[in-house]
Amino acid sequence: MGWAVATRITLRLAGPKDDTTPIRFRDFVKQLDLVRRALKETDRVVTESPNGSVVFGVVDLKRSSPAQIVLEAEPVRPEVDKTEVVVGAFCGALREIQDRRMAPVGFDSAALRAYQGLVAMMGVGLSEFAVICNGSAIHLTRELHTNVEAILGPKHYGVGTVIGRLEKINLHREQNVFTVYPKGGPARGITCHFARSQVEVAVAAVSQHVEVTGRLTYNSVDPYPECVTVWWVDVDEGAGRQAPRLADLVGMAPNATRDELSEDFVRRLRDGW
Secondary structure, X not given: OOOOOOOEEEEEEEOOOOOOOOOOHHHHHHHHHHHHHHHHHHHHHHHOOOOOOEEEEEEEEEOOOOXXXXXXXXXXXXXXXXXXXXXXXXXXXXXXXXXXXXXXXXXXXXXXXXHHHHHOOEOOOEOEEEEEEXXXXXXXXXXXXXXXXXXXXXXXXXXXXXXXXXXXXXXXXXXXXXXXXXXXXXXXXXXEEOOHHHHHHHHHOOOOEEEEEEEXXXXXXXXXXXXXXXXXXXXXXXXXXXXXXHHHHOOOOOOOOOOOOHHHHHHHHHHOO
């Protein structure tokens, strides 16, 4: 993204009113978790490492208002150092989304939503949030939230089927949602919303390969649907089964030739061809 940086990021946070008001502990922790999510998504997108290629440590902390915390990236595996790549991508993405209203190359909706979350506390628990990269401050505002919505664009709808493994379900407070993970699909899976009348079918399909048919909702960034309003669920009973090997067929029909020798049985069949 053309952003030359080292491996450190400084976060500057001011309390709910101004920089003379201490930030509340719960707001401080929540904001740091939002930063953690954005950094994790950045790592996933730019390094294509599902488990992450970098970790961040706190190397400096100032409690005066506004509070400042300095994070430093370290490689998970020293022989594969992607720290500058991830930090550079994070800082560059902030600029592209907030200043240019553009999606950084390779960013999907999950990554964009994580960046959108960075300003969720603005005007609620924070009056200021800035990210300082290589000595240059990026002051984040609610405009970042608006820009992500613009990048994702209006919703598009269609009718179709999603095929994959149903691995997660949530019935708490009648949320009635499960997640399907298609082969080669998004790592976060595809969220599927179902009716109360479909609870029994959905529960029975957990950990099964399924075909989910319904209304598909798309954004303007991802090639796969954002979510599905479920009409029906079919469990694919044969999914994941391997075709039998020749050795597996031995002895399956011991009386197939009856009293005839197997050699004669095969010879007679060949003569009939």
